[in-house]
Amino acid sequence: MxxxxxxxxxxxxxxxxxxxxxxxxxxxxxxxxxxxxxxxxxxxxxxxxxxxxxxxxxxxxxxxxxxxxxxxxxxxxxxxxxxxxxxxxxxxxxxxxxxxxxxxxxxxxHAAAFRQLRYFWPRILEGRMWPLMDSKFRIVVQAANRLGLSTETESVRDLATEIEWSKASLIGPEQYPAAAARTGRSTPIPPEQVGKAFAAYEELKNRAQVLDFDDLLLHTAAILEEHSEVAEEFRARxxxxxxxxxxxxxxxxxxxxxxxxxxxxxxxxxxxxxxxxxxxxxxxxxxxxxxxxxxxxxxxxxxERDYRSTPQVVSLANDVIEAARSRPAGARLRLRGQRADGPDPDFAEYDDEPAEAEAVARKVAALVQQGVALSEIAVLFRVNAQSEVYEKAFADADIPYQVRGGERFFARTEVRQAMAALRSAVPRADPAGEDGLPALVRAVLAEVGLTAEPPAGGAARERWESLSALVDLAEELAETLPEPDLDLARYVTELEMRAEAQHPPTVEGVTLASLHAAKGLEWDAVFLVGLVEGTLPIQHADGDNAAIEEERRLLYVGVTRAREHLHLSWALARASGGRRHRRRSRFLYSLVPDGHPAALPAKTKQRAGESRTKQSTKPRCRLCATPLSSTMDIKLGRCSNCPSDADEDLLSRLRSWRSERAKQLKVPAYVVFTDATLLAIAEQRPADESDLVAISGIGATKLERFGSDVLALVQGR
Missing domain, CATH: 3.40.50.300 (P-loop containing nucleotide triphosphate hydrolases)
Structure with missing residues (x-):
């Protein structure tokens, strides 16, 4: 049927x-x-x-x-x-x-299996359930050491990965060599040795009477399969x-x-x-x-009706996935965009990765000027090591960012301290909260270091952002919950539920994440970077059609994270001034529009680049005339070697004005203007609107909203 x-x-x-x-x-x-x-x-x-x-x-x-x-x-x-x-x-x-x-x-x-196993274990296996290991690393080291294998961190991680794959695939130690050969799996050491290490790991783990995460599922399945009375009780529930x-x-x-x-x-x-x-x-x-x-x-x-992305993003996503060599019938979904039109996806090629990262930072700054929140912007890459150059570029441009996959929000020291302070404040807090829940939360967090103004940067700024995000959550609850339910106890309960679910509040900053870590998330603007052969598709996938198609699906996942703005880019060299030997990803060849500079043959592109170089002039330092290259230098209009000539009194007035405007708009101060932009204004002292927009980072939107105020401050009014 x-x-x-x-x-x-x-x-x-x-x-x-x-x-x-x-x-x-x-x-x-x-x-x-x-x-x-x-x-x-x-x-x-x-x-x-x-x-x-x-x-x-x-x-x-x-x-x-x-x-x-x-x-x-x-x-x-x-x-x-x-x-x-x-x-x-x-x-x-x-x-x-x-x-x-x-x-x-x-x-x-795993959580469901853990709950069931903890309930049924004493009845079936007698005694208390064996404890769950936080990590299998220590026992894998012991197994490797027993067999004379390398115990270097990377080697141990590779072995742990193979053990996890085997157990998830229902493959035992004796079956591993044949399964690895059958599936074409690339093994870190000879498959026979992996199998022996797997067997030693299981023996050591059972002797220590501990469980790993896969054991939760294996034991749960076995108990239900082998004990009918347990299965009947579970299925009745x-x-x-x-x-x-x-x-x-x-x-x-x-x-x-x-x-x-x-x-x-x-x-x-x-x-x-x-x-x-x-x-x-x-x-x-x-x-x-x-x-x-x-x-x-x-x-x-x-x-198939896509409510997330603009038709332009949806069209590109369809083009990515429909280029697959073979797709089973169940995979042939064709998305249909339901939103209004938006900008076309943007493609860009750069000489090297630092240039690519600096260009992305400039585009992010432009989006912020247009009103896109930093928390609604993401930079996605294939491997985590690619984040470093973007972290530097954003730091240089004074753009806040967070690396997804790093320390979890609720595990941060300042967040744990804040939650402890909030819990202890519940018994003495006014249930009604005379000034409202957000004010109450802010007052409690002031005791653990939350200030009215954010610090300039570094670890202190990160701590401030975390505490500020907790206040933002209080404001979110104040808008959604009825007043009788709105008290500090309810807020603390919400925090604890989010901590358990690993659902942190939004921190205002650009997200840097791998494509795998981005699965299930979405942003207004997405930058897909480093799209070169050997990275996407990853080098070890080459020659394996199934692996290549999974790399294509990774790109598809990346494209479909974007709601409106989508930028795809690649660099021909890794280091600044390096040999330009890399090629853009094979997945892009059918996507880059005809006539786009990135679609031109290399020699034609080189000639076009030389022509543009001759016709254009690089920004130069207004003090010593040296060509400027970094984002920060371009913003300030001077090279880093030249001294600042900022009007300190004007800078102080600008900061005070920014603080007031941020409070009125209920946004972090840097959303109005970053510290670097204020410094550039205080140094260049623009006389009119044309001077003001000439400062990097000030576009039409910021000019319209804040231009008259800034010019008045510059003119001493």
Whole structure:
């Protein structure tokens, strides 16, 4: 029998109930498009939602769960929704609470398994459950040492990665050499040695009576498979299952899911095969693509209306993924942009990485001048090592940034101190909060170092940004919660829930992140950088068609993170002045528009560059006439070797004015003007609007909003 399909005719879903008319729609169906509504009202049983990037999949599945609860088809406590990150699970719980389905369990695979194992372990295995290791590193070192293998950090990490892949793929130590050969896996040492190290690791771990994260899933599956009374008790508790990001399941997770389900089929899965980017960890899209074959009665819904990105971004994303050599039917989603038109994606080629990074910093500054928040801008790259040159460029340009994948927000020392101070303040806090919750939070955080004005930079500025983000969260709650619920205790509870879910408040700064770390996130403006052969696709993927296609999907994920502004760039050399031997990524050849400078043959491009150089003049220092190259020097109009001639009194007045304007606008001071821009104004003392816009970083938007004030200050009025 064929799987039921949805999304074919507005208002109807073959094999399901007739779509309610607009007048009949219950609350949970309002604002959903026909395909989303079809997924929400699909009957209990197997449902497969093929959801493209930006199509509202989380909204759809949370509304489906809430709809089933509201209609009395399932009790909230009997629903288990699983996803792959604590942050995604936390967001799902938050949405479900708002929809009236707060009893639903929304967790990661590992968190759900840990909870079940802790409950059933004493009954089946007797005694207390073995403790969970924070890291397998120490025991892998012991296993490597026993076999005379390298115990260098990188070698140990490589071995740990192979052990994790094996366990996620349900491959034992003895099977590893054959499996590595069969899958063409690139092993750090001979496969036979990896297998022996894997066996030694398991022996040492069991002797120490500890568990790793994969053991949580393995033991949970085994208990349910081998003990019918446990399986019956579990299945009486949980009757309906939802799996988000189903394209990312590995064989071990699928085994756990099968053990949870038993012979039942009340399962909703959501995923996009075009976003499968974790095959190195054992993930495979076959479970998603093959869902209708395993469940012939399944309702299949395709979400292709992209509400995130402009049609220009959506078009480029479609071009990226449709160039794939082969795509299974379940992966052939073609996004349709639903937003108004925006700017065309921008392509740029640079001589070297520092030049590329400085150009990105200038473009970021221009976007900020246009009103784009720093927290809505991201720079994405293939490998983490690429971040360094951008960190330097942003530091030089006085642009705040945060590196995603670094220290977690709630693990930062200042955030832990702040939360302790807020907890201790709850008993003595005025419940009503005479000046409101944000003022109360700010007063408490002043005790741990929050100042009215941000420090100039460095670690002190980072600490200030973290504390300021906690105040921003208080302001967000003040706007969304009814007044009776708005007190310090409720705020602290929200913080603790976010800490548990790893869902930090937004810190105002450009995000630097790898393409893998960016999965599931989105920004108004995205810069995809370093797009050269050997980096994207990564060098070790060459020659392996499956690996190359996964690299293409990585680019697709990067493109679909952008809502409006999208910039793609590459550099021909790594270091400044280095040999320009690198080539742009093969994935870009069909994307760069005809006639674009980046599409020209190398010799033609070189001649065009020489012509432009002859016709143009580089900015020069207004004091010594030396050509300027760095972003900061161009902004100040002088080279770093020349002394500042700033009017200190004017600079002081500018800073005071900026502070007042920032308070009025309720934004950080640097959003009005950065310290570097104020210094440039105090040095160059513009006489009129044309002088003012000649200062790098001051565009039409800033001129319109602040120009008259600044000129008045310069003229002493």
């Amino acid at each position: 064929r799987a039921r399909s949805a999304g074919c005719e507005p208002g109807r879903c073959p094999g399901s109930a007739k779509m309610p008319s607009m007048a009949e729609q219950p609350r949970l169906l309002e604002g959903l498009d026909p395909e989303q509504r079809a997924a929400v009202i699909a009957p209990r049983g197997p449902v497969c939602v093929l959801a493209g990037a930006g199509t509202g999949k989380t909204r759809t599945i949370t509304h489906r769960i809430a709809h089933l609860v509201e209609r009395g088809l399932v009790v909230p406590q009997q629903v288990l929704a699983v996803t792959f990150t604590a942050r995604a699970a936390g967001e799902m719980r938050t949405r479900l609470r708002a929809l009236g389905a707060s009893g639903v369990q929304a967790q990661t695979f 949980y009757r309906s299952f939802v799996v988000d990001e189903y394209q990312d399941v590995n064989p071990l997770q699928q085994r756990v899911l099968a053990a949870w389900l038993g012979e039942r089929d009340d399962l909703t899965v959501v995923g996009d095969a075009n976003q499968t980017i974790y095959s190195f960890a054992g993930a495979a899209p076959e479970w998603l693509i093959g869902f209708p074959r395993r469940f012939p009665e399944a309702t299949v819904v395709r979400l």
